[in-house]
Amino acid sequence: MSKKQTDIDVRLARTVRETRTQLLAALARMLPMPEAEEVVQEAYLRLFMALQKSPEIEIRPYIFRVARNLAISRLRHQRVVHEHASAVEMAAENLQQRPNTEHEVCSEQDKQSLLAAINSLPPACRQVFVFRKIEGMSHREISERMGISVKTVENHIARGMRLCREYFIRPAAVVDHCPAGEADHVAG
Amino acid sequence: MSLDEWICYGIPEETQAEASGWIARLDGDDVSAEMRSRFSLWLDADPTNRWAYEELSLVWARVATLSDRRAQIHESKVLIFPTPDTAPVQKVSKHSWWQSAAAILLIVAGFSFAWLSPVPVIESGSTENTQADHFLFGFE
Structure with a gap:
């Protein structure tokens, strides 16, 4: 056995030892335990294959992301099978997805969804998002412009992200609850 | 990953709150080495921490892709009150x-x-x- 192969085996064994318990516990929030165990096994197998190709990959982020994507693929698959028996083939394609946190492409659908989520934010929150992400202002510049503390700017960003996420999980029928023109007061 | 109902699926609310707090702090103007170190420890403490951080970061990062839709983002009519430093001092008349x-x-x-x-x-x-x-x- 080559030295390279031995290194990979050692790293893999250490990763399994260090991550298996917490990975299983986290996956058990999404799937029944037998399925969580299957996902963990498949994730380690994929890690093994990835290490053969690129030994320099960061193991912990990789294994966590692979396991998460596999679990979500399963859930998607189950939902599609449950709701549209004829669409099983489409769900099977999802199972072939590989983790890809780089070079993400923002689809038109994602943009529309994000736009709707941003427009549903409370006005002050939305204004902070626009100043920071569209106009590229720093937190300090935003705080001076809006007459709020830097800490409040942070709070608006953090809250806005969680509200966007809540928007994504709501039924599609939910409409914008925060129409344009609504004003709020920001105390200085 | 798409911006859909699977974002942060199965991740506890408090973990999402921690993750969004970290994203906001790390986005700030002054990020100390000590803060980065604490963040690194938090990130590796549990898979759900990393999932929440990565998935909410995706939301945050993609807001910038809306720069070409600026006109479609509703105007926020935020009323900005003057801060104590800049607030005009009202002169009280002694004959009032x-x-x-x-x-x-x-x-x-x-x-x-x-x-x-x-x-x-x-x-x-x-x-x-x-x-x-x-x-x-x-x-x-």
């Missing part, structure tokens, strides 16, 4: 006491007039309505 006294006198006179005025005769309707009308009339 008589203005307060005059205002109080006018209010008392208004009440007295309302109370002492004869109740208008109303041919029909309940007494309650009559009193209500009278009360309102006193303030007209």
Whole structure:
């Protein structure tokens, strides 16, 4: 056995030892335990294959992301099978997805969804998002412009992200609850 | 990963709150080495921490892709109050006491007039309505 192969085996064994318990516990929030165990096994197998190709990959982020994507693929698959028996083939394609946190492409659908989520934010929150992400202002510049503390700017960003996420999980029928023109007061 | 209902699926609310807090702090102007170190420890403490951080970061990062849709983002009519440093100081006149006294006198006179005025005769309707009308009339 080559030295390279031995290194990979050692790293893999250490990763399994260090991550298996917490990975299983986290996956058990999404799937029944037998399925969580299957996902963990498949994730380690994929890690093994990835290490053969690129030994320099960061193991912990990789294994966590692979396991998460596999679990979500399963859930998607189950939902599609449950709701549209004829669409099983489409769900099977999802199972072939590989983790890809780089070079993400923002689809038109994602943009529309994000736009709707941003427009549903409370006005002050939305204004902070626009100043920071569209106009590229720093937190300090935003705080001076809006007459709020830097800490409040942070709070608006953090809250806005969680509200966007809540928007994504709501039924599609939910409409914008925060129409344009609504004003709020920001105390200085 | 798409921006859909699977974002942060199965991740506890408190973990999402921690993750969004970290994203906001790390996005700030002054990020110390100590803060980065604490973040690194938090990130590796549990897979759900990393999932929440990565998935909410995706939301945050993609907001910038809306720069070409600026016109479609609703205007926020945020009323900005002046901060204590910039708030204009109101000068109090030393002769303003008589203005307060005059205002109080006018209010008392208004009440007295309302109370002492004869109740208008109303041919029909309940007494309650009559009193209500009278009360309102006193303030007209």
